[in-house]
Amino acid sequence: MKYRFPFQFASILLILMLQVNLQAQEMELPYKEIPDYPSNYASGNVVSRMIDGLGFRYYWATEGLTEKDLAYRPSEEGRAAMQTLTHIYSLSQSILMTNKGETIIRPGGPPDYSFEELRKLTLNNLKQASDLVLGKDMDTLQELIIVFQQGDKTSEFPYWNMINGMISDCIHHTGQIVLMRRASGNPQNPNVNVFLGKTRK
Template identity: 25%
Template structure:
C-alpha cells in the first residue's frame, strides 16, 4: 500500500473543491432550482447526488461497501455547504486510511470522476441560466492538497 495513492486522490479532492466553488460562486439561491428541461435534475439535486457519491465513497473506505441510501434533500446553499463539508471529511478519511491501488483506481474512475462530470453540468447550467462561469485556466489554478476554500 502507498500513501502516493492517497496523495493523488487528495489532490483530486482539492481540484473538485476548486472547480465546484468556481461553478457555484456568485450565483443566487434561485439557481438551485434551475433545470435545463423536463425530467432533469435541478442544480440542488445534482449537488445532493454529488454529496451522496462522496459520502458513499467514505463509507466504502471505512466500512467496505457503498451506501446507496438517499440523503435528505436540502435547498441550494445548504446543499453547497454540506457537499463542501463532505469534501473535508473525505480528505480526513484519506489522511487516516491508507488505500491500495485497486481501491484508489475504483474511487477515481467511479465516484470522483462522476462528481467532476456533474460539476461540468452545473457550469453548463449556469451558462444556460445566463450567468456563465468566468473563464480561467484550470491547469494553473492555485490548487493545494488540504485546501478547500478558494473564493
C-alpha cells in the same frame, strides 16, 4: 456620565465586529483555492489531489448560484441544477464514508437541505475525504474497500472503482453545473484558473 456611554457603546460594537469577523474566518469554506500540492507522488497523495481538484472546481461552479440557476433544467425531463447538486452531495458522502472505512447504506431518500447547507456539507465532505488519504501508500489504499449495503445484501468493490466511479462522476456533474449556470445567464467567474487552482486577480 453622558460622555461615557458613546465610548462604551463604541467599545462593545468593536468587540462584536471582531467576533463576527473571527467567526466568518472560521466558517470559510474549503477549496476557494486549491491546497499546496504534496511533496511526493505517493498513491494517497494522488487520490487526495484528485479530490482537491474536484473541490476547487465545485467551489467555483457553485459560488454565487441564484434561485433561478438552481431551478434551471436543460429539458423537461432533465435534472434541475439543485437535483444535480444533491446527487453530488450523495457521491461526496460515499467518498467520505469509504475513506473512513464505513459502509455505504442504500437507498436513502434525498436530503432536505438548503443550497447553502448542501454546498457547505459537500465541500467539507471532500476536504475530509482528501485529508484521510493524504500521505497513504499503495498498501493502505488497497485495504480501502467500497462497501454498499441495501437491505440484507452487501456488495464490495476495490478502491479503483472510487477513482473511475464516484470521484470522476462528481467531476462530470460539476461540469454540468458550470454549463447549466451559463445557460441560465449566470456564468462562472471567468477569473477561475483550474490549472493553477487559483482565481486571477
